[in-house]
Amino acid sequence: MTQLRSMKLRDLIKISRIREVFTSQKKLAKKSVPEASHATLPPAPHGFAYLFETFPSFTQTFCFREVNEMLNQGLRFPIFAMWLQENDSPQNFPAQLEGLTTYFPKDIRRWVKKSGPEKRAEIRSLQVWLEGHWGRDKKRAEEVTWIRPILEKIGVRHVHAHFAGVAARTAYWLKKTAGIRYSFTAHANDFWVNSDKKHLDDLIGEAEFVIMETDFSVNWLATRFPSYRDRIHRVYNGISLDRFVRKRAASHPPRILSIGRYIEKKGFFDLIKACAILKDEAFECLIVGQGALENDLKKEVRAAGLEGKVLIVGPKTENEIADLLSSASIFVLACKTASDGGMDNLPTVIVEAMTASVPVVSTHVAGIPEMVIHGETGYLVAEGDCNALASSLRTLLRNPQTAIKMGERGRIVAQSKFDISATVSSLRSLFTRYGALR
Known part of the structure; x- marks a missing residue:
């Protein structure tokens, strides 16, 4: 295993594919189920995509508001989410967001089983590699293997994730395995609660830049990772100013x-x-x-x-x-x-x-x-x-x-x-500055 971990990823993939083909020849031939076609996804005009764990979500209104305002400002991009949160509370999501999100397979393990011997070999090889570098992320191999060819096909060069969690770690491994760059927005408990310094160090170190919601959190993160201070930026979450207005006098009793x-x-x-x-x-x-x-x-x-x-x-x-x-x-x-x-x-x-x-x-x-x-x-x-x-x-x-x-x-x-048109303009400026938008 030590020898395997020291080898390059492409060598591991090659070895595992040979083993898989050799083994499969000894079994009765089975017609593998091809992976789902994504031919309907148009090219990403700016080479940019969003990657979420779940989208949209009742408790993360700041995410869908940001995406919606990016669309309002004329940008077009694919959105990927690892799952749709079922039984979520009712919400008034903007109509233009409907149908824009591509979701990972609901049962990704089932997708793996049906994906054919070469794809399974690639996943196993990647799992070995991930285990040798960052053991807790072994399961990211399946997600990376599913989304990577899609992103490459539609010309995505940069993904932006929200929260320093699963989506950001998937983006991290996309960069490691395919050279697709990434950035992420950290929010609160994703870095404050049980924050693994090595985990954050890796995420921030490979990211093009990191967005924080407040000056307080920028200073918190920069104090712990001073060498990355220049790539940590504050962008407030914004809202539409005409969405919440006083329409009538205060109620009585107060x-x-x-x-x-x-x-x-x-x-x-x-x-x-x-x-x-x-x-x-x-x-x-x-x-x-x-x-x-x-x-x-x-x-x-x-x-x-x-x-x-x-x-x-x-x-x-x-x-x-x-x-x-x-x-x-x-x-x-x-x-x-x-x-x-x-x-x-x-x-x-x-x-x-x-x-x-x-x-x-x-x-x-x-x-x-x-x-x-x-x-x-x-x-x-x-x-x-x-x-x-x-x-x-x-x-x-x-x-x-x-x-x-x-x-x-x-x-x-x-x-x-907190005017969302201004906050998203600031975000776009950072995307442009770091080459996330072409």
Whole structure:
């Protein structure tokens, strides 16, 4: 095995193909099922493609918004995703995205079995090579072998992935085996939680460039990998400014709105505790989302005697969220560092609230201070400080005119920082600078 690992990939492929053919001649002839035809995919006009683990996804609105705006700005490119997330929450995806994504085989192992002796030999050879370099990625061999000839056929020279995970690692091996260059956008837990420094070092070292969502995360990554500082860039996630607007006066009683997955780092338990402190104030609080902690949150509401005042309402579509924001009095997201080290970086929903002219109460976590200006567009408190959270909410509940002015200033900040036409233009400039677009 040691000798095999030291050999070049093409030599391993050649040896394994010979072995496969020799073995197959001893068996009864079986007609192999050819791999699916991709003749319908047109050439990639810019030599560029997107590669996702899953696309589109309810919890990753920033991904499909970016892709949609790239299309709006006149670019055309193929989109590949490893799987379609089934049973995802309802979403209002842009119509022009429909039918643009090519998905990997749903059962890629079955595809391998039907792909013929030469293809199976190539996969086995690649697995040996991957195991010798980066053992945890042995399974990437099947994905690389499936997508590589497709990308080569349609002229893709550069792929861009989102998250420092499976898609980025597949892109890494595409570069190693076929010379197809790549870049990726890292978001939050994909590099903060259980971050393997060697894993990130390899990913960043082979990437043409890396996009981070905030200055905070750029500095975090550059501190750990100073030799790659020049290839790490910040591009904020953007949204369409006319998508979230205030359509009517704030509701009565005042509505506190919070939106996010029902997971630890969103701080919903802290919000419920803050609402318990404010129990005698006139308000209603809606917590929108989905996740494993839903039943625990409902129990917490009942235990605090807040039934009818704090509502765990489940997931909503983007249209429904826009409608809720249009009449919200306050938006709150009590972000915190989770027990596994996970934390939010640039919560998209805060940008949505700011765009809808809603004042925001949040915490000093990661890139949130780059969004919310304390005392001008809302308030920031220390994570986990339920008393400070309650105090900030009380100030806005008792001073509605202050809340309105903060919301208006928040929209101005959103216009200057998070207009998606500008953020995607910045992204395109990086693609052009590094030769990702021809």
